[in-house]
Amino acid sequence: MPRKKKTVKKRKxxxxxxxxxxxxxxxxxxxxxxxxxxxxxxTMIGYGDLLIENFKGIIEYDNExxxxxxxxxxxxxxxxxxxxxxxxxxxxxxxxNIMSLEFLR
Amino acid sequence: MLLRxxxxxxxxxxxxxxxxxxxxxxxxxxxxxxFLWDIKKRKNSTMSMxxxxxxxxxxxxxxxxxxxxxxxxxxxxxxxxxxxxxxxKTFIAGAVLFVFLFYFMSSFxxxxxxxxNEKLDTQxxxxxxxxxxxxxxxxxxRINPHDVANSLMFEIKxxxxxxxxxxxxxxxxxxxEGVEKPKLVDKDTPCDxxxxxxxxxxxxxxxxxxxxxKVGETVKKGQVLISxxxxxxxxxxxxxxxxxxxxVIARTWYDAREPVETVxxxxxxxxxxxxxxxxxxxxxxxDLFHTNSPYGEYDKVTIExxxxxxxxxxxxxxxxxxxxxxxxxTEKEISLDEAxxxxxxxxxxxxxxxxxxxxxxxxxxxxFIENEDGLLFAEAVIECLENIGYEREIGGN
Numbered sequence: 318m319p320r321k322k323k324t325v326k327k328r329k330x331x332x333x334x335x336x337x338x339x340x341x342x343x344x345x346x347x348x349x350x351x352x353x354x355x356x357x358x359x360t361m362i363g364y365g366d367l368l369i370e371n372f373k374g375i376i377e378y379d380n381e382x383x384x385x386x387x388x389x390x391x392x393x394x395x396x397x398x399x400x401x402x403x404x405x406x407x408x409x410x411x412x413x414n415i416m417s418l419e420f421l422r
Numbered sequence: 423m424l425l426r427x428x429x430x431x432x433x434x435x436x437x438x439x440x441x442x443x444x445x446x447x448x449x450x451x452x453x454x455x456x457f458l459w460d461i462k463k464r465k466n467s468t469m470s471m472x473x474x475x476x477x478x479x480x481x482x483x484x485x486x487x488x489x490x491x492x493x494x495x496x497x498x499x500x501x502x503x504x505x506x507x508x509x510x511k512t513f514i515a516g517a518v519l520f521v522f523l524f525y526f527m528s529s530f531x532x533x534x535x536x537x538x539n540e541k542l543d544t545q546x547x548x549x550x551x552x553x554x555x556x557x558x559x560x561x562x563x564r565i566n567p568h569d570v571a572n573s574l575m576f577e578i579k580x581x582x583x584x585x586x587x588x589x590x591x592x593x594x595x596x597x598x599e600g601v602e603k604p605k606l607v608d609k610d611t612p613c614d615x616x617x618x619x620x621x622x623x624x625x626x627x628x629x630x631x632x633x634x635x636k637v638g639e640t641v642k643k644g645q646v647l648i649s650x651x652x653x654x655x656x657x658x659x660x661x662x663x664x665x666x667x668x669x670v671i672a673r674t675w676y677d678a679r680e681p682v683e684t685v686x687x688x689x690x691x692x693x694x695x696x697x698x699x700x701x702x703x704x705x706x707x708x709d710l711f712h713t714n715s716p717y718g719e720y721d722k723v724t725i726e727x728x729x730x731x732x733x734x735x736x737x738x739x740x741x742x743x744x745x746x747x748x749x750x751x752t753e754k755e756i757s758l759d760e761a762x763x764x765x766x767x768x769x770x771x772x773x774x775x776x777x778x779x780x781x782x783x784x785x786x787x788x789x790f791i792e793n794e795d796g797l798l799f800a801e802a803v804i805e806c807l808e809n810i811g812y813e814r815e816i817g818g819n
Contacts, residue, residue: 374449401461
């Protein structure tokens with residue numbers, strides 16, 4: 318158990334400077350982060366519509382729960398009557414009664 | 423909204439996908455650039471979604487790979503509608519022909535409307551307009567309304583303003599009649615004041631010139647009233663000529679005669695009537711079941727009805743109804759007094775029709791005269807006061 322913890326910590330240490338560098342560059346040149354850093358951009362209108370840009374794939378799809386794989390972990394959406402309004406290779410639009418939005422990292 | 427319209431134009435199918443790896447199916451679809459929308463989970467292992475026709479063709483290998491079954495439940499969009507009509511060739515031909523004919527027909531003039539004329543006869547203007555090539559059946563785009571208006575002004579001198587507008591299949595010609603200008607003599611040109619009509623001078627006011635007639639004198643038409651030729655003392659052979667100015671008020675009379683008739687012909691409709699129908703096609707008249715008028719005495723009324731869309735889009739089809747009303751003519755005897763009254767009234771109306779607007783009526787009287795044949799006439803005389811003088815250049819007319 319302690320061994321595992323160590324490895325996780327090590328990884329984090331390795332990754333943090335990388336991300337911060339990209340972030341710094343994007344902040345320096347005032348570039349939009351979602352393009353520079355290749356992370357999803359989430360746009361939510363009320364609790365009904367959620368637009369996820371730059372996603373990787375659907376892991377689970379149900380009326381009550383949707384899990385979506387992205388570059389910064391899995392996004393888990395729960396609610397009722399969920400549906401996918403549109404889906405293309407870049408963006409995904411979820412509509413329905415969204416109760417919660419979780420990042421599983 | 424716009425996207426939905428676009429999708430409808432391109433056409434799409436509603437499909438039900440059944441299988442265990444539905445998420446995988448959707449993921450592969452997105453990776454292969456297949457656009458899916460309105461995805462809904464139905465039961466445990468079925469999903470309904472919409473996909474474009476192009477995308478649907480690429481679905482089969484994906485379905486095979488993920489072990490899903492794809493079922494079509496609906497086809498929407500223009501391509502499917504077109505497909506349905508593809509076999510009805512005559513229908514499409516008809517639709518195309520309709521549009522074409524509609525356009526073709528609407529590029530012709532089918533009616534000419536003239537308005538604004540009061541004194542001038544509509545037919546005269548209509549004839550002139552026809553002469554210029556603006557008549558039913560003319561190609562609309564060949565007409566230049568501006569040119570037509572100009573030449574119409576030129577051709578008919580009485581018009582002071584003309585507007586020609588093409589509206590739909592109708593040419594609207596609006597005219598205004600000019601008031602005929604009195605022939606005025608230039609202020610510096612020497613002239614006389616001459617009588618415009620017969621009369622008895624009531625008063626004469628000379629502002630410039632020499633009085634040629636006296637109050638109470640009877641003058642004839644064309645007689646000089648105020649002379650512009652003024653003799654100068656000691657220079658007999660060389661008079662001064664000037665521009666005569668003055669008002670000459672004279673009594674004038676207007677009269678008219680009407681025979682007194684004790685027997686009146688009275689028309690009355692019997693209530694029976696007959697319609698003759700004609701079809702109008704491109705200004706050609708086609709008679710339908712016409713027979714000769716069955717009545718001895720009748721009134722004829724022509725009713726024209728044109729097929730039109732709105733007010734301005736007149737189509738070259740129409741019907742003409744010629745309606746004959748049968749008349750009964752009855753002779754009616756009236757008393758002499760009544761007949762005299764009617765005749766006097768008619769005579770007065772006839773006389774009054776000639777009255778100029780500026781004349782002031784002083785007296786009216788009606789006399790009954792018997793001529794050589796023993797016929798009784800009513801004669802109405804209207805006496806009025808009016809300015810009868812007008813300017814005429816010396817030596818001119």
